[in-house]
Amino acid sequence: xxxxxxxxxxxxxxxxxxxxxxxxxxxxxxxxxxxxxxxxxxxxxxxxxxxxxxxxxxxxxxxxxxxxxxxxxxxxxxxxxxxxxxxxxxxxxxxxxxxxxxxxxxxxxxxxxxxxxxxxxxxxxxxxxxxxxxxxxxxxxxxxxxxxxxxxxxxxxxxxxxxxxxxxxxxxxxxxxxxxxxxxxxxxxxxxxxxxxxxxxxxxxxxxxxxxxxxxxxxxxxxxxxxxxxxxxxxxxxxxxxxxxxxxxxxxxxxxxxxxxxxxxxxxxxxxxxxxxxxxxxxxxxxxxxxxxxxxxxxxxxxxxxxxxxxxxxxxxxxxxxxxxxxxxxxxxxxxxxxxxxxxxxxxxxxxxxxxxxxxxxxxxxxxxxxxxxxxxxxxxxxxxxxxxxxxxxxxxxxxxxxxxxxxxxxxxxxxxxxxxxxxxxxxxxxxxxxxxxxxxxxxxxxxxxxxxxxxxxxxxxxxxxxxxxxxxxxxxxxxxxxxxxx
Numbered sequence: 001x002x003x004x005x006x007x008x009x010x011x012x013x014x015x016x017x018x019x020x021x022x023x024x025x026x027x028x029x030x031x032x033x034x035x036x037x038x039x040x041x042x043x044x045x046x047x048x049x050x051x052x053x054x055x056x057x058x059x060x061x062x063x064x065x066x067x068x069x070x071x072x073x074x075x076x077x078x079x080x081x082x083x084x085x086x087x088x089x090x091x092x093x094x095x096x097x098x099x100x101x102x103x104x105x106x107x108x109x110x111x112x113x114x115x116x117x118x119x120x121x122x123x124x125x126x127x128x129x130x131x132x133x134x135x136x137x138x139x140x141x142x143x144x145x146x147x148x149x150x151x152x153x154x155x156x157x158x159x160x161x162x163x164x165x166x167x168x169x170x171x172x173x174x175x176x177x178x179x180x181x182x183x184x185x186x187x188x189x190x191x192x193x194x195x196x197x198x199x200x201x202x203x204x205x206x207x208x209x210x211x212x213x214x215x216x217x218x219x220x221x222x223x224x225x226x227x228x229x230x231x232x233x234x235x236x237x238x239x240x241x242x243x244x245x246x247x248x249x250x251x252x253x254x255x256x257x258x259x260x261x262x263x264x265x266x267x268x269x270x271x272x273x274x275x276x277x278x279x280x281x282x283x284x285x286x287x288x289x290x291x292x293x294x295x296x297x298x299x300x301x302x303x304x305x306x307x308x309x310x311x312x313x314x315x316x317x318x319x320x321x322x323x324x325x326x327x328x329x330x331x332x333x334x335x336x337x338x339x340x341x342x343x344x345x346x347x348x349x350x351x352x353x354x355x356x357x358x359x360x361x362x363x364x365x366x367x368x369x370x371x372x373x374x375x376x377x378x379x380x381x382x383x384x385x386x387x388x389x390x391x392x393x394x395x396x397x398x399x400x401x402x403x404x405x406x407x408x409x410x411x412x413x414x415x416x417x418x419x420x421x422x423x424x425x426x427x428x429x430x431x432x433x434x435x436x437x438x439x440x441x442x443x444x445x446x447x448x449x450x451x452x453x454x455x456x457x458x459x460x461x462x463x464x465x466x467x468x469x470x471x472x473x474x475x476x477x478x479x480x481x482x483x484x485x486x487x
Contacts, residue, residue: 055103058072060100169468188237198437235266298366329352372393408454
C-alpha cells in the first residue's frame with residue numbers, strides 16, 4: 001500500500017503542473033445552473049440541454065479515447081462522459097490528470113447512456129480546487145468512528161448518509177420554528193454569558209470579563225431570562241440556541257448542546273403536553289413523512305396523544321414499590337439501599353422516589369410518555385400541585401429510554417421562589433455543586449408580577465437522534481467535543 005506521504009507528494013507535483021500550464025488550481029467563481037439531482041430527476045425535460053454543475057470527483061474510469069467520471073454535489077451524484085472528439089486531445093489529457101477528490105465545474109449536454117444512466121457529455125471543465133490529500137479508499141471508507149468525529153469534513157465527503165443526516169437536522173430546526181411561529185410565538189435571543197448560572201441543575205463553565213473584572217458563566221439554560229420576558233409582556237416566546245454544562249461526555253451528553261425553550265403566558269404544564277406531542281409529531285411528519293419511526297430496532301408511534309403516568313406510578317410499574325404506602329423517610333432510604341442506590345443518609349421519601357425513578361424506571365420507557373408530578377424538592381422552578389403540594393406540576397418526556405425534554409407550570413410566586421432558592425443555596429453549601437444559586441434579580445422580576453405560564457425545554461440534539469435513528473449524540477453534532485490528540 002502506498003504511503004500517504006508519497007500520494008500527497010504526487011498530488012503536489014500535479015499541482016505544479018497545473019500552474020505551469022497557466023491554470024489556477026484553486027479557482028474562482030463558477031456559474032452553476034443545476035444540481036446533480038435536478039439533472040437526474042428532471043431528465044425528461046432536460047434531455048439535450050446544456051447544463052453546468054460543480055462538485056467533487058468521486059470516481060474516474062478511463063477507456064482509451066473516452067472516460068467516465070462521477071461527481072457529487074450536495075444533492076447527489078451524476079456521471080460525466082468525456083471524449084477526445086468532444087473535448088479535443090489537449091483538454092482530454094488534462095481531464096485524465098484529475099484526481100479523486102478534486103473539485104471541478106463542468107458543462108455539457110444531458111443524455112442517457114446505452115446502459116440507461118443519466119449523464120452529461122462534457123464540452124468543457126474547470127479545475128476549481130485541487131485536492132492534495134487522497135480520500136479514504138472506496139471499499140474501506142472512513143470507518144474509524146473517532147476519526148469521523150474529528151474530521152467531520154472528511155466524513156461528510158465520503159459518507160453521503162452523514163450529509164443526509166445533517167440536512168435532516170437542519171429541517172428539524174426549520175419545522176420547529178414553523179410550528180411555533182404559526183402559533184404566535186416570538187423567537188428571541190437571550191444572553192449566553194450569565195453573571196449567575198441558573199435555570200437548571202448543572203455545573204457551569206466559568207470565564208472572566210477583563211473590562212468589568214467579573215466572572216461570568218456560559219449559560220446552562222436560558223430559562224430565567226425567558227421568563228423575565230414574560231414579566232415584560234412578551235406572552236409567547238421561544239429560543240433555539242446553545243447551552244453549556246461542564247459535565248461528563250457520553251452517548252447522550254456533550255458539553256455544548258442545542259435546546260429549544262418555549263414559554264406561554266396564561267398556560268400550564270398540561271398545555272405544554274399538548275404543544276410537545278403535536279410539535280414533535282408535526283416535525284416527524286414534515287421531515288420523514290410519517291409520525292411512525294424506528295429507533296434502535298424499535299417501532300415508535302409519535303402520533304398524539306401520548307401516554308401520561310405519574311412518577312409514583314412509573315416506579316410502581318417497574319419496581320413494584322408503591323411510595324404512597326411508605327410511612328417514613330427512613331423506610332424509603334432503606335428501600336433505595338436495597339436497590340443498590342447510594343445515598344447521603346438524609347434524603348426525604350420523595351427525594352428517594354426520584355433516585356429510584358432515575359435508577360430503575362425512566363430508561364425502560366419506549367413509547368412516547370409524559371412522566372408527571374415530580375417531587376417539589378427536585379423541581380425548584382416549578383409550581384406546586386394544588387392537589388398535592390409535595391409534587392410539582394411538571395413532566396419529563398421519555399422516548400426509547402431517553403429523556404427528550406422537561407416542562408412545568410412555572411413558579412410565579414416570588415416568596416415561594418425565594419424560599420426555594422434559599423433551600424438550594426443550603427444544598428450547595430452541603431456539597432451539591434449543581435444546586436441553584438440565589439438570583440435576587442430574578443426574584444425581583446417576579447415581584448413585579450409574572451403571569452401564570454407553562455414552560456418547555458426540548459433537546460434538539462436528542463430529538464435529532466430520535467428522528468435519524470442515531471445511537472450517539474456525537475452522530476448528530478457536526479463537531480462534537482473531543483479529547484485533544486497527543487500524536
